[in-house]
Amino acid sequence: MEKHTDVICPFCGTLCDDIEVHVEKGRVMEALNACKLGNAKFMSMNKKHRHLVPMVREGDGFVETTIEDAVERVARMLLDAKRPLLYGWATTECEAQSVGIELAEEVGGVVDSCASVCHxxxxxxxxxxxxxxxxxxxxxxxxxxxxxxxxxxxxxxxxxxxxxxxxxxxxxxxxxxxxxxxxxxxxxxxxxxxxxxxxxxxxxxxxxxxxxxxxxxxxxxxxxxxxxxxxxxxxxxxxxxxxxxxxxxxxxxxxxxxxxxxxxxxxxxxxxxxxxxxxxxxxxxxMRGHYNVTGFSEVLTWQSGFPFGVDYTRGYPQYNPGETTSVELLSRGEVDAVFVVGSDPAANFPKKAVEHLAKIPSAVIEPHETPTTYLCDLKIPSAIAGIEVAGTAYRMDNVPIRVRKIMDPPAGLYSDREILKMILEKVREIKNGA
Amino acid sequence: MELEIKNGTVYDPLNKVNGDRMDILIKDGMIVKKLHGKHEVIDASGKLVMPGGVEIHSHFAGGKETAGRLLRPEDGARTVYPKRNGLRSGSGYSMPSSFTAGYLYAQMGYTMCNTPAMPPLFARHTHEELGDVPIVDKSAYPTFDGNWFVMRYLKEDDPDKLAACVAWFLRATKGLVIKLVNPGGTENWGWGKNAVGIDDPVIGFDVTPGEIIKGLAEVNERLKLPHSIHLHPNNLGKPGNIETTIETLDLGKSIKTDKGRQSIYLTHAQFHSFGGDSWKNFESKADELAKYINSCDHVVCDTGNVTLDETTTMTSDGPMEYFLHNLTHLKWVNKDVELETAPGITPFIYSRKNPVHSVQWAIGLELALLIDDPFKVLLATDHPNGGPFTRYPRIIAWLMSEPYRRYYLEERVHKGAQKGSSLATLDREYTFSDIATVTRAGQAKALGLSELKGHLGVGAHGDVAIYDINPSEIDPSNDFKAVEKGFAKTVYTIKDGEIVVRDGEIVAAPQGRTYWANPVVDHELDREMLKDVEQYFKKYYSVNLANYPVQKEYLERGREIQIDARDVK
Incomplete structure (x- = not known):
């Protein structure tokens, strides 16, 4: 049995860093010190509920595809769109968020986090x-x-x-x-x-x-x-x-x-x-909710000068909440593609926004099945940050802590960061080719 | 890769090169005597050549720096930097975003920047952000002003464990320098109080600011750190604070150093040279501080020039920022950090029409002109506190031109500056060599990094700035506008032998190094000290000890300066 101490719980903004996780043969046996929410997150690693291959919508259902194909589809979707929205980011590590921001800048889109509908x-x-x-x-x-x-x-x-x-x-x-x-x-x-x-x-x-x-x-x-x-x-x-x-x-x-x-x-x-x-x-x-929603506003602020709802359509960061924030952009139909990473807008956005989301091309990187994965056109599974991937997260008081990797992801799954890097490279490849 | 910079007019004060026409040769990123193979040649005829600039004190990256950006979207919207040439976009007038800050410094010919107030608990943030500041080499100074371990060992009179503990914090935070901000005052701010004099008590710890300063200055020399303690004294920005400043500097008199440098580095001296006892009879005491520094060898300062801009003040001096907020009633951020320090932020609008601000503007220049040796008074605005670093070219022009200063004194700023300062009587004008000293050579020397930085001798890093200024033709005193324009953007900035700026445009943006100090003390002592640290951590910090030190992943090009301090036991 492997005993991991000083593990950081990647659930809420409290970011407890004293969890002791016992792992045996790829199964989490115990998560000591964790609360019922944190414990549930660690123990859910044992459930067979994750989708493990990228799936693309075909007719009424989904068919399996390769990661290469999925990456190219996202890249083309973002490039074909006039004003894509890159949304989510609260449940992944800062290193992935940083690549996401670079991607938004590269394709001239809007990047926004769930702070938009929370704090x-x-x-x-x-x-x-x-x-x-x-x-x-x-x-x-x-x-x-x-x-x-x-x-x-x-x-x-x-x-x-x-x-x-x-x-x-x-x-x-x-x-x-x-x-x-x-x-x-x-x-x-x-x-x-x-x-x-x-x-x-x-x-x-x-x-x-x-x-x-x-x-x-x-x-x-x-x-x-x-x-x-x-x-x-x-x-x-x-x-x-x-x-x-x-x-x-x-x-x-x-x-x-x-x-x-x-x-x-x-x-x-x-x-x-x-x-x-x-x-x-x-x-x-x-009282910040998701464990790294604070981290996203930190990274976006030092890179662009603004904490959420940043519009790169003009090649430089613009920030005008109400105009450049997700719910408003979707409700008014002002974005023509949506790429979701580490969030579930279909579950908590207003109906009108979700209706538009369902209409336009969309893709999501997400380890689990969520309302958003049901609505989107393409879903890419990923490793779970903070359990299968190490990286930085910011507590609700902005204290940065490095979340730990305590087990390997299922074979064939990449981290959010790796998938985003592949998409960014593909975007640049397509742009240079044209 | 090899590079020859031909026929430039070179100013390299550390090697006593003063406007000589000469060639600079770079191979594998270092300055060399000879080149052998085929190499690129830059014709620098009629151009001004200096070592890459070194920024010794600028809040360009870190936790409160980002909080300052978040606080002020109006500052972001004021200046935007579109994405072009494959570079990253950005925004910010007084507080440029991270990539932009790296580009702007490089465009002015700077190749090293140090961020001067890193709360240890936020070190991971600082290093993450430094990773997004391209081109320049970097370092961060962790703050020790309200450190509970430091105060505890001072009270217990245990200088050995104190030294071991400081060494541990430098290692854990990957910091280079012992930084002190309003020593003791930041801890008292935990209760909404302050410490304005060096003998004021620190609540709950039974030590004084003076004891913290002296104790850490001694530790600094025992650990043989490259730089001295980097000190932001108590009582910043208050009328009459010159007394506190002089008393504070006196503490360094008895500190022995065998490093051949200062024992106290006084930062943003302008904010500490105030006379009078209210804003009504506020006046400059730059002459008093200059007299003190001229007559001793243990102090080097930087100016902390005020540039009369709208800016975002940010320091680890929480009580001072609250004081400022109560003066202006502008928005106010506070960020007390457990067991360590207390940063604060508030916007500030320096106005030419305000007598106090105008005197402050004069003080920064007076200090530079009244202190005889330019190695003792370096150029900095305490970015962004006195003004943004992008104003350096204008300050250089002020220093080189009495008519330019006179124009400001008589026509631009409030008349109070003539009454409240001696600036009108000063006719000294800086030479190009003086400018090279106060923007690079002096910084490198004060930091203890002058083997590699701040000069163009063999063995230095191949960091060079070439400006479109012809020293043999220009008369800086009258052509001050040309001086200002010339220093704003280089024709070439070369970093480690690579051309990073050409004709003022960024052409490459490599990752710079991050320097940090690792003084290694006696192993047994280290172990004993760590037992205390472990116990304290569990009880009082909100993170576990195992999750506190900055991991190696955060320094893409970390450069450890290892120091043998095993005689500390």
């Missing part, structure tokens, strides 16, 4: 007002107040609280849980709310008003007896905790970014945190 509004808000944040170790060593707003880590990031916020002992928080207070703000009493010291139930869609209430009180204004379904005394009580803590932290999830108000909610929340810094040390952090 994109957070980015817009950051670009408006800034982003006072810290790394997760700072929270562990210093924080005496943690707020989770529109985020339910008990289910979405199960080890977040045990590793960084509610439970661990830190340098200045030697007693762990006893030294810390947790506030949960959500539209329903989540399981996370169950372990909080204080729970504020905000009425759905009214998060902005609640942030405003905090800011109004903080800046010496007055508020009605109830705002956004929360009683004034509860708002005052929570605010008092915020002002008097030594080190406060606001973690926010898609409950805040994707509810009405979107980036304005975050804009306001960041402004609240900036205001609080007049009283004490206060920071915030988005």
């Amino acid at each position: 994109g509004p957070s980015v817009l808000a950051i670009q408006d007002v800034g982003f006072p944040s810290v790394t997760l170790g700072e929270v562990k060593n210093r924080a005496d107040l943690d707020i989770y707003w529109g985020s339910n880590p008990m289910h979405a990031h199960p080890r977040h609280m045990s590793r960084y916020s509610r439970y661990p002992r830190g340098y200045f928080r030697e007693r762990g849980q006893q030294d810390r207070t947790v506030i949960v703000i959500d539209v329903r009493r989540t399981d996370t709310a169950g372990i909080a010291d204080k729970f504020l139930q905000v009425s759905p869609g009214d998060d902005y008003e609640l942030v405003n209430a905090f800011r109004t009180l903080l800046n010496d204004g007055d508020i009605p007896d109830e705002v956004a379904g929360v009683a004034k005394k509860d708002i005052e009580g929570a605010l008092e905790l915020m002002k008097t803590c030594q080190f406060g932290m606001l973690f926010f999830g898609v409950g805040l970014t994707m509810s009405p108000g979107k980036h304005r909610n975050i804009d306001n929340a960041i402004s609240l945190v900036i205001d609080l810094n007049k009283y004490t040390k206060f920071s915030l952090m988005p």
Whole structure:
């Protein structure tokens, strides 16, 4: 039996790096320390559910093809299109993302990640007002107040609280849980709310008003007896905790970014945190979902200057969210081919966008069967990054960690990076030939 | 491959070549005495020839650099660089994207760039990004200003383990230099506080900024590192901070070094030469700092020129960035890093019409003109903090031309600059040799890399910049615009003997080297120190020790500088 220690879990943005995986004869026997989500990802390596050869649509079904043929089809699809969309990237390593960006630039397409439908509004808000944040170790060593707003880590990031916020002992928080207070703000009493010291139930869609209430009180204004379904005394009580803590932290999830108000909610929340810094040390952090969605925005930003939704049609990077982002491009029918890597837009894009996706030529690199693989014209299976391929991933606090390879992929499967390199070479070959 | 650069007018201060007409010969990437086979010839008659430029302090790549780009799409949209000649596209005025930064430096004749503030926990990011900066050789300086291990060993008065621990961090982060940013202040910023003087307490660690600076300066010499400590002192950017600066530099007086270089490198000196006690009576104290540096041998500084642009400030000095944000109320990013440091970012608009900014502009030039030996005052804007590095040609022209400076003083900037500084009284004009010193030779010497970099003698790297400036015909004092234009783009930039720029256009973009220092201390000591590190890591870091060091995969052309420091035990 092989014992792999210090393995990084390639599931969520918490990027736990203390997993111990036991592998025997190509089977994962155990994934110690992993949460139920991470454990499921590691154990799923044993299931026979992956497709192993590239398949191309023919009539109503798919037929098998070779990797060479599949690569050439993708290359030609991207070159034939006037404005192709290269979408996804959150569940692969930075080295593959980097090749993907180069490919988008080479074919003059749009490159976008699922931040577009997740924490994109957070980015817009950051670009408006800034982003006072810290790394997760700072929270562990210093924080005496943690707020989770529109985020339910008990289910979405199960080890977040045990590793960084509610439970661990830190340098200045030697007693762990006893030294810390947790506030949960959500539209329903989540399981996370169950372990909080204080729970504020905000009425759905009214998060902005609640942030405003905090800011109004903080800046010496007055508020009605109830705002956004929360009683004034509860708002005052929570605010008092915020002002008097030594080190406060606001973690926010898609409950805040994707509810009405979107980036304005975050804009306001960041402004609240900036205001609080007049009283004490206060920071915030988005609870990023996929394990390397952060990495994509890092790579794209240092290479192009912009974090998502970058349009290379004119030969230089252009960024205008709403115009150059996937949902809008698809819904308006402004792209004429889609290449998906490491994501599943058919499962979570609006209907209109998915309808257009189904109409135009499309290809996907994806280890599993997903709604997107059913809709597309060509599917190329790949090795699973973080388990069968090593590379870089960025945690939700932008800390870069190298994910490990603990087993070989099934025979004949290439990594996302290798497949993308083959496509890029083929694109250049075709361009030079013509 | 062999290359001959014929008949150029050469300025090579480290070899005392001062405008001589001579040929430079390159074989296998190195400068040689003789060529044997057939070789390419570049006719450099009537052209200015210098060693490749060396950038000693520029925030062109790393974690906060990318955060700065993300923060400011308006800066990206301001200048775009389309894809052409098989090169990569990019964007950014004050903060160019990675490929573009490499191209722009090479076009100005630079062949080595060092990124000066790498939080160790983000070292992997820095090296990933450095891999996307083409052409130039590179290195990164890991920050130690709020390092918990360092403070713990200082408090326990264990200089041996302290040295071993610093060596370990350099190895783990693949860093070259000990960098200190607002020592102790960044740790206090964890509680929203700061440390403005060298005797202020560091909360929870029972040490002072002065002890951190002195302790690490001593460690630096025990580990025989090529460069000295690279210091951004406390109290940056505050009126009256000259006192803190001088007190800080005094700490280096007693540090013995047998390297023949400074014991303290003071970076962006402009931001540390302020007089007055408020913005109302703010004035330059460049004369005081220059007097100090002229009278001692243990300090080298760079200017940190302000170029009067809209820019994106970014430092590891978190409390300073918050202070700046409260002045301007522009957007603000903070990025405290556990057990290490605290970077921050905020945009800043330097205005010609603002008296304080105008005095700051004057201070950078005053320092360069008042410090006698150009090897002690190097040219840098602390890119992008004082302004983008693409402004270097203009600064060169200012330094070479009193009329150009006078034009700015009298017609372009706020009158306050005449009252608040001595610039109007300075008539010194830099020579081409002085320019070669403050843009390459001095940097190479201060970094301790002058065997390979910053000169054109036999054994140096074949890194050469050829400018379309004819030193025997031009009068820089009056033709300042021609000087500015001439230094903006080379006719040729040669990197390791390969032509990378021709007529100002990039023609090749090879991967450069990444230098890092590996001082090897006594094995037993190393083991003892690592026991402490392991224990601390488990308890306080948020990553496991096994996942912390930067793997070899991240340095495509890593160059280890191994140093025998086994006498540290």
